[in-house]
Amino acid sequence: MLNKFSGTLTAILLAVVFTALVLINNHLLSDMRLDLTEDQVYSLSDGSKEILKAIDEPVHLYFFYSDKASNGMTSLRNYANRVESLLEEYASASDGKIILHKIDPVPFSEAEDKANQFGLTGATVGNGGDPVYLGLAGSNAYDDEKIIAFFDPKQESFLEYDISKLVYQLTDPKKVHVSVITDLAVMGGQNPMTGRMDPPWTIFTQLQQLYDVQKLGNDIAEVPADTDVLLLVNPKNYSEQLQFSIDQYAMHGGKVLAFVDPHTDSDPMSAMTGNGATDINNLLASWGIEFNGEQVVLDAASGLDIRTQNGVERHLGYLGLQGNALDKDDVVTASLDVINAASVGALMHKKDSKTKFIPLIQTSDNSGLIDGATYGVTRDVNALASKFTSTNTAYTVAARLSGTAKSAFDKVPDGVETDDFVADTKQLNVIVVADTDLLTDRFWGSQSNFFGQTIFTPFANNGDFVTNAVENLGGSNALISVRSRGTSARPFDVVDALTVKAEKRFREKEQQLQQELQQTEQQLSQLQGQQAENGALVLSDEQQQAIEQFMQKKIAIRKELREVRHQLDMDIENLGSELKFINIAVAPLILVLLLGFIARISRKRASKEA
Structure with a gap:
């Protein structure tokens, strides 16, 4: 009792x-959390925390997720939980400045109407299914609104960046001011070679739609004070005073996007002389870059096919860079498919530099260098190819520079008045591209006339690349530091290894059976064809027996083939069964035995003490 x-x-x-x-x-x-994941995917980076600290007024975030409509969609629901968990982390770390609203936009409800008012996208999954929402809308005290139309699971590595960018835009809603310094007619003007008026370059027309863009010539003395992003295009004939101003702008944490080129097809004078050298090599060196303005990169693997007098031929200087050539871990290039460029240069990281050098765009390994002057006078595609020698090296065409850097100037130049000279910085934010031709329309889009309106159709992502770079640099230093993170889904290495092993074991047998099946079907078709040619209505006993044998063989091969394909998954299924047995039976049994052992020892000690 x-x-x-x-x-x-x-x-x-x-x-x-x-x-x-x-x-x-x-x-x-x-408010206490412990993130034990390998890439800390459930924690906020320092950059995101800095953005949250800068919030002055409350920011409302509306997380629209179709919980009921997504029933049965396991992978999508898991990702929705991942997004929701991260949003809760933002709200928790914001000290009450972020107010999170979770909304299930049931069809034909006010919640769905609100999602549509924000401009969110409902994905239709299956036949006749209800739209599934998985997006985010945000608003600030000034009624500014920003949205993420749909959280794409394929972009999970940039989930934190996208959310932090939305919060930053609501915290600092002023329009980004882009100062463009160039003597090229990027905004349109008279062509000195043809005498005609050229239209503005489409890339800069798009930038004007998104940002406050100011075009300046090479004759200015200093960078405008209100510049958020400094865009240098084919920098030539820069005065020492202007170079010093650019240097100090970068040293003070200003963001720079520079396009240099060993041979500029878009510059008529450079195209004739082959001289595309830049004036800012001293600035590039201080940022950690070595750039030889007298050498052009040829790439046998990435060369584009162009139309010549001899037909369609491959031009080793006109490159279509795609796949592994684009850095998939950087937000600027991750979503791009192809970048078309021409007569590109090579960027190299200085060995003694402490600046962080991240290649964004690279050529293939089957590349080599050619003198820029020789390239400029070699018009024949085949003659250019004959001068190509591969160095088995992938050359960097675009790179991101960040971190520690020193000024290119030891002192303030004569004639410049300033009391704020900075000799070094730890906040360098620069992107350098060794090509200017990728900015021109002909390398990334085509124009057509539609009822009197000019329609520009892109066939490459050059415009997206520039827009992404300006957008990324236009954010705060904290936002720029939030780039690609890990994903919550972890690969099953053991399962992958078993899959490879199983395929290796059974694939040869499967191929052999496929060949036997194909031969049997051919022989059967020949017999039936002979019957049709002879016009025979009744088959001989030998023919009938042969057809039956081939039919039985065909059935037997198909059965064996199905068995082989089934065997491909057996090892994985066995592994799954073992894991289930361990998790469901063995692990709890061990835990019970361990607790029983501890309880027994405790009772013995208690009895001894009594």
Whole structure:
């Protein structure tokens, strides 16, 4: 009786302790989190935390997720939980400045109308299914609104960047001011070679639609004070005063996007002389880059096919860079498919530089260098190819520079008045591209006339690349530091290894059976064809027997082929069964035995003490 009462009392005490711990966790420990994932995917980076600290007015985030409509979509629901968890982390770390609203936009409800008002996209999954929403809308105290139309699971590595960018845009809603310094007619003008008026370059027309763009000539003395992003295109004939101003702009944490080129097809004078050298090599060197303006990169693997007098031929200087040539871990290039460029140069990281050098665009390994002057006078595609020698090196065409850098100037130049000379910085933010031709329309799009309106159709991502770079640099230093993170889904390395092993074991057998099946079907077709040619209505006994044998063989081969294909998955299924047995039976059994062993030792100690 005493043991029964003691057991009941123990159960009651355990229930009370459990309830107390739950209450303590919910009320006192709700803000405490421990992220044990490899890439810390459930934690905010330092850059995101800095953005949250800068919030002055409350920001409302509306997370629209179709919980009911997504029933049965396991992968999407798992990703939605990942997004929701990260949004809760933002709200928790914002000290009450971010107010998170979770909304399930059920069809034909006010919640769905609100999602549509924000401009969110409902994905239709399956035949006749309800639209599934998985997006985010945000608003600030000034009624500014920003949205993420749909969280694409394929872009999970940029999930934190996208959310932080939305929060930053609501915190600092002013339009980004882009200062463009160039003597090229990027905004349109008279062509000195043809005498005709050229239209503005489409890339800069698009930038004007998104940002406050100011075009300046090479004759200015200093960078405008209100510049958020400094865009240098084919920098030539820069005065020492202007170079010093650019240097100090970068040293003070200003963002620079520079396009240099060893041979500029878009510059008539450079195209004739082959001289595309830049004036800012000293600035590039201080940023950690070595650039030889007298050498052009040829790439046998990435050369584009162009139309010549002899037909369609491959031009080793006109490059279509795609796939592994584009950095998939940087937000600027991750979503791009192809960048078309011409007569590109090579950027190299200075060995003694402490600046962080990240290649964004690279050529293939089957590349080599050619003198820029020789390239300029070699018009024949085949003659150019004959001068190509591969160095088996992938050359960097575009790179991101960040971190520590020194000024290109030891002192303030004569004639310049300033009391704020900065000799070094730890906040360098620069992107350098060794080509200017990729900015011109002909390398990334085509124009057509549609009822009197000019339609520009892109066939490459050059415009997206420039827009992404300006958008990324136009954010704060904290936002720029939030780039690609890890994903919550982890690869099953053991399963992958088993898959490879199984395929290697059974693939040869499968191929052999496929060949036997194909031969059997051919022989059967020949017999049936002979019957049709002879016009025979009745088959001989030998023909009938042969056809039956081939049919039986065909059935037997198909059966064996299905069995082989089934065997491909057997090892993986067995592994799954073993894991289920371990998780469901073995692990709990070990835990029970361990607890029983500890309890037994405790009772023995208690009896000895008594």
